[in-house]
Amino acid sequence: MSADPAIRAAADTTLSTPAVAVEISGVNLSYGTNHVLKDIDLSIAPGEFFAFLGPSGCGKTTLLRLIAGFNQADTGRVMIGGRDISALPPWKRDVGMVFQSYALWPHMSVRRNVAFGLEERGVSRAEVARRVDVALGLVGLSHLADRRPSQLSGGQQQRVAVARTVAVEPKVLLLDEPLSNLDAKMRVQVRRELRDLQQRLGLTTIFVTHDQEEANTICDRIAVMNDGTIQQVGTPMELYERPANLFVANFLGTANILAGGVEGEGGARRFALPGGAGIPIGDRICPAGAKLVFRPQHARLVPLGAPIAGAALPCTVLSREFLGSTMRYFVAVAGTEVAVDAAFTSGRALLDPGAQAMLDLETDSLLLLAD
Numbered sequence: 001m002s003a004d005p006a007i008r009a010a011a012d013t014t015l016s017t018p019a020v021a022v023e024i025s026g027v028n029l030s031y032g033t034n035h036v037l038k039d040i041d042l043s044i045a046p047g048e049f050f051a052f053l054g055p056s057g058c059g060k061t062t063l064l065r066l067i068a069g070f071n072q073a074d075t076g077r078v079m080i081g082g083r084d085i086s087a088l089p090p091w092k093r094d095v096g097m098v099f100q101s102y103a104l105w106p107h108m109s110v111r112r113n114v115a116f117g118l119e120e121r122g123v124s125r126a127e128v129a130r131r132v133d134v135a136l137g138l139v140g141l142s143h144l145a146d147r148r149p150s151q152l153s154g155g156q157q158q159r160v161a162v163a164r165t166v167a168v169e170p171k172v173l174l175l176d177e178p179l180s181n182l183d184a185k186m187r188v189q190v191r192r193e194l195r196d197l198q199q200r201l202g203l204t205t206i207f208v209t210h211d212q213e214e215a216n217t218i219c220d221r222i223a224v225m226n227d228g229t230i231q232q233v234g235t236p237m238e239l240y241e242r243p244a245n246l247f248v249a250n251f252l253g254t255a256n257i258l259a260g261g262v263e264g265e266g267g268a269r270r271f272a273l274p275g276g277a278g279i280p281i282g283d284r285i286c287p288a289g290a291k292l293v294f295r296p297q298h299a300r301l302v303p304l305g306a307p308i309a310g311a312a313l314p315c316t317v318l319s320r321e322f323l324g325s326t327m328r329y330f331v332a333v334a335g336t337e338v339a340v341d342a343a344f345t346s347g348r349a350l351l352d353p354g355a356q357a358m359l360d361l362e363t364d365s366l367l368l369l370a371d
Contacts, residue, residue, distance in 0.1 A: 019047035019202050020081030020171045022067065027076030029066065036062050038228040040076065044206065044221075049198050051207045051215040054225035055251070063225075064174050064208045068097045080171055096170030100177045102161040104149040110136070111145040114164045121168065135167040138197060155186045162197070173198070173205040179214060191218050212252050216240075224248050246369045249293050256299075256338035258292040271368070273334035279311045279361065287370040296341040298365035301329055301351055302358045311366075312358040317351045333359055 022044040029037040037059050044050045052060035065071045067078055069090035077086040085093045104113050114135055118128045136142045139159040149157050158178055165173060175194070179187045195218040198205045209215050215222050216236040224231045224239060224247075232244040236252075243249035246257065260273040262281070270278040271292050279292060301317070302308060315331040315338075322344065329340045329351065340359065351357060 019204050021046050021079075022050075022172060022204060022206070023079040024063075024067070025076055025079075027063075027066065027073045027078070029062065029071060029073050036228050037066070037073070040230060042223060042230065042233070044204060047202045047204055049195065049205045049207065049218060049220045051209060051219040051222045052225055053209055053212060053215045053222050053251075055210060058225040059228040060208045060210075060225050061176055064097075064176055064206060067093075067172070067206065068095055068174055069093050094171040095174055096165035096168055096172070097174040097176065098158075098161045098165050098178045100180055102149075102157050102178075102181075104157060104160055104164075106149055109146050109148055110141060110152070110160050113149070113160055114167050117164055117168045131167045131169075132163075135163040138166065138200075139163045139193075153186075154182050155190050158182065158190055159193075162194070166197075166201070166203075171204070173203050175205065175207045177208055177210070179209075179211075187214070194218060216252075224251060226251075243293075243367070243369065246291065246293070246371050249367065249369055254296050254339055256294050256296065258334060258336055258338070260292060260334075262286050262290075273313070275334050277313050277334055279313070279366065280363070281366075281368065284368060286368045290368040290370045293367040293369050294361060294365060296328065296339040298362045299338075299340045300342065300360045301331065301340055302360045303351075304356055304358060306358070308358060308360050310361045310363045312360050315357055315359045317353050317355040317357060319353050320350065331357070331359060 022042070024040055024042040027037055027040040028035070040063060052063055054060050062071055066073055069085070069088060073086065077084050079085065080094065105116065108116070111132055114132045115128050118131060123131070133142070136145055139162055141156065141159055141163065144152065144156065149160065152160065161178070178194070179190055182190060191214055207215070207219060219236065221233060221235055222239060223233045226247050232239060232248045239248060239252050243252065249255040250257065258273055260271050260278070263270055263272045263278065267282045269282060270280050272278040301315070302312070313333050315333045318330045318332055318337060320330070321328045325344055327342045327344045327350065329342065330337055331340060338359070
């Protein structure tokens with residue numbers, strides 16, 4: 001969303017409102033007997049780029065629509081900038097929402113689409129023209145102002161939807177899976193542009209997605225949701241490195257999960273796997289029903305008889321995948337298939353399917369997590 005420097009400078013001062021906090025407390029929402037949102041409590045900081053991340057049906061879009069005013073909670077409240085907006089209709093909440101479908105008027109030009117919301121609010125003609133020019137400059141579409149949506153690419157249509165929303169100067173920007181209709185290459189480009197625009201405007205933004213890569217690359221913090229509840233809130237790195245439970249670990253990136261049980265006492269405790277092999281865990285906290293969790297890059301395959309750096313488990317190579325800079329091996333450990341990543345180097349000897357090896361684990365990176 002590159003823009004002319006002069007227009008960008010003007011936009012940063014004339015389409016920016018003071019950043020506000022969003023507080024959600026005690027929110028429950030049901031559709032009949034279906035409890036969709038369950039005791040939601042969240043604090044989103046002023047100017048933060050925040051994501052609701054989770055699988056389809058987890059309640060993330062319902063929560064976003066509740067903030068926008070399209071859904072009403074059974075209990076709890078939503079506050080924006082310290083003001084309780086729970087009972088207000090959508091048009092009085094000072095929020096702007098970009099929908100998954102973009103919802104552009106096909107018979108209107110780009111300029112008219114961006115102007116529509118302002119005209120509906122009774123903004124003067126001169127002010128509408130000024131704000132439209134600034135908004136289109138922000139997203140780099142000034143030169144396409146007279147085209148219709150059908151004459152634009154998917155990425156350009158998405159920019160029009162963003163410009164239309166930003167032009168009304170919302171206190172909070174809501175994005176409902178805005179990249180889902182774009183191809184893979186365009187998604188990468190547009191998500192960077194969204195982040196750049198959000199940072200320049202300093203606008204509190206809430207982004208809904210089921211794509212962990214999107215959330216990780218552009219958001220300050222993420223709320224991971226499942227079955228209507230918030231499983232964990234944190235920065236992308238916090239969630240990846242220190243997931244609160246098995247769901248978060250498995251949803252964010254690839255996680256290897258081994259079942260077993262704790263044996264021994266004190267510093268001599270170990271996590272025993274089926275078949276007798278085990279990993280020392282010392283005095284680590286181990287929740288009831290916990291499983292051993294580690295990422296593919298936190299283990300390495302070592303030929304039999306080679307030195308071991310961490311804690312080792314016997315394994316059998318099942319298959320491998322060449323991923324360019326990485327070779328991903330799939331190996332059987334105690335009856336479970338796990339993934340192991342090794343940096344690919346030309347000429348380096350590879351392990352073939354059927355080979356026996358040792359799985360050398362980084363003990364500091366091992367996690368003991370329960371449901």
